[in-house]
Amino acid sequence: MTALTIERVDLLHLSMQLRERFVTSFGPQQQRDIVLVRLYAGGIEGWGELVAGREPVYSEETVVTATAMLRHHLLGLVLGRTVEDPRQVDRWWRHVRGNHMAKAAVEMAVWDVWARAAGQSLAHALGGSKTSVASGVSVGIQDDTAALLDRVAGYVAQGYARIKLKIAPGNDVGLVAAVRERFGDIELMVDANSAYTLDDAQHLAALDEFDLMMIEQPLEHDDIIDHATLAPELRTPICLDESIRTPGDARRAHQLGACRIINCKPGRMGGHTASLALHDWCTAAGMPLWVGGMLESGVGRLHNIALASLDGFTLPGDTSASDRYWTADIIAPEVRLSPDGTVPVPTGPGLGHAIDHDRIQSVLEHTETFTAA
Numbered sequence: 001m002t003a004l005t006i007e008r009v010d011l012l013h014l015s016m017q018l019r020e021r022f023v024t025s026f027g028p029q030q031q032r033d034i035v036l037v038r039l040y041a042g043g044i045e046g047w048g049e050l051v052a053g054r055e056p057v058y059s060e061e062t063v064v065t066a067t068a069m070l071r072h073h074l075l076g077l078v079l080g081r082t083v084e085d086p087r088q089v090d091r092w093w094r095h096v097r098g099n100h101m102a103k104a105a106v107e108m109a110v111w112d113v114w115a116r117a118a119g120q121s122l123a124h125a126l127g128g129s130k131t132s133v134a135s136g137v138s139v140g141i142q143d144d145t146a147a148l149l150d151r152v153a154g155y156v157a158q159g160y161a162r163i164k165l166k167i168a169p170g171n172d173v174g175l176v177a178a179v180r181e182r183f184g185d186i187e188l189m190v191d192a193n194s195a196y197t198l199d200d201a202q203h204l205a206a207l208d209e210f211d212l213m214m215i216e217q218p219l220e221h222d223d224i225i226d227h228a229t230l231a232p233e234l235r236t237p238i239c240l241d242e243s244i245r246t247p248g249d250a251r252r253a254h255q256l257g258a259c260r261i262i263n264c265k266p267g268r269m270g271g272h273t274a275s276l277a278l279h280d281w282c283t284a285a286g287m288p289l290w291v292g293g294m295l296e297s298g299v300g301r302l303h304n305i306a307l308a309s310l311d312g313f314t315l316p317g318d319t320s321a322s323d324r325y326w327t328a329d330i331i332a333p334e335v336r337l338s339p340d341g342t343v344p345v346p347t348g349p350g351l352g353h354a355i356d357h358d359r360i361q362s363v364l365e366h367t368e369t370f371t372a373a
C-alpha cells in the first residue's frame with residue numbers, strides 16, 4: 001500500500017462566469033468564485049474543488065467561511081501527515097463539527113492524489129465499475145414559459161437522460177404542465193430548494209398528475225419531520241438534497257418516511273468517504289440514490305462522475321457536460337455528453353483528464369500556499 005506524506009496545499013481562487021444565469025428559488029447566479037485545492041503528496045499532485053457558493057443560500061457555508069476554516073482549522077490537520085488510505089482523512093478532523101464543503105475540498109484531493117499514486121482511476125479507487133454514467137440536466141427558472149420550453153428542447157435534443165426543472169411558488173405547476181405537454185413522457189423531475197411549506201401540500205399534490213420521477217427538497221433545508229408529514233400527501237416521491245448531510249441523516253429520514261430517494265453531493269457530505277458510506281447504506285436499504293451537482297468546474301465534475309460510477313447510484317445524476325456550464329472549462333478534454341445520455345467514466349489515473357493550466361491562468365485571481373510547518 002502506498003504511503004504518501006502531504007507536503008503542500010495550494011488554494012487557487014478563480015472567478016468563472018457561467019454561460020448563462022442560473023435562477024433557483026434562492027435567486028440568480030452567474031459569476032462563480034471557485035476555489036481549487038492542489039494538494040502535493042509524495043511528489044504527486046491531486047485536485048479538489050470547494051463547492052460552497054458566494055452567498056450562504058444553499059447551506060451556511062460560503063467561499064469566505066470555508067477558506068477561513070481551511071486556513072485556521074483544517075489544513076493544519078493534514079499537512080505533514082502520512083496517508084495510507086484516503087479514508088483516514090475523515091478521522092483526522094472528526095472533532096471538527098460541520099464545515100463539510102471545506103473538508104470535502106481537501107479530502108477529495110487526497111483521493112485523487114492517492115489514486116494517481118496507485119496508478120488507478122479515481123472511479124476504480126472508489127469502487128466504481130460503470131464505464132459511463134447516465135446524466136441529466138438541471139434547468140433554472142426562466143423569464144417565461146416559452147424560454148423554458150426552448151431550453152428544455154435544446155437539452156432533450158442533446159440527449160440528456162432526464163430533465164430537472166427548478167420550481168418556486170408561482171413557477172411550478174404551469175411550467176411542468178407545459179413541459180409535459182410539449183415533450184411527452186421524457187424523464188422529468190423538479191427541485192424546489194426549500195421554497196414551500198406544509199401549507200402548500202394541496203398545491204404540490206397538483207404535480208402528481210404529471211408522473212414526475214421525484215420532487216427534490218420541497219421543504220426546509222434542515223427538516224426531515226415536515227417532509228415525513230408531506231410524503232403521504234403526495235404520490236410524487238420526495239428526494240432529499242439539503243437535509244441529508246450524514247449517512248445517519250439518511251437512516252433517520254428513511255425511518256420517518258421523509259424521502260424515497262436521495263441526492264448525494266460529496267461536498268455536502270464532507271467528501272468521498274462519507275459519500276461511500278451513504279452509498280453503502282442506501283444500497284442495503286434499497287434507497288435509490290444519485291449524484292447531484294453544485295455548478296462545479298471540470299475538477300468537481302470529474303469527482304462527481306467518478307463517484308457516480310458506483311452501482312448504488314441508480315438514477316441519472318446532475319453530471320452534465322462541461323458546455324452546460326462553461327464556454328471554456330478548465331480540464332482537457334472537457335466532459336462531453338454521449339448521444340445515449342451518458343458521460344464516460346475516465347480510465348486514466350486519478351481524475352483521468354488533464355488540468356488545463358492556461359485556462360486556469362485566465363480566470364485565476366490569486367493563489368495561497370500552505371506547507372507542513
Ligand code: OSB
Pocket residue numbers: 058137138191193241292293294295296318319320
Ligand atoms: O439544488 O441541486 C441543487 C446548483 C447549485 C446549488 C444547488 C443545486 C444546484 C443544481 C445544479 O441543481 C446542479 C448542477 O448541474 O451542477
Ligand code: MG
Pocket residue numbers: 191193216217241242263292
Ligand atoms: Mg437540489
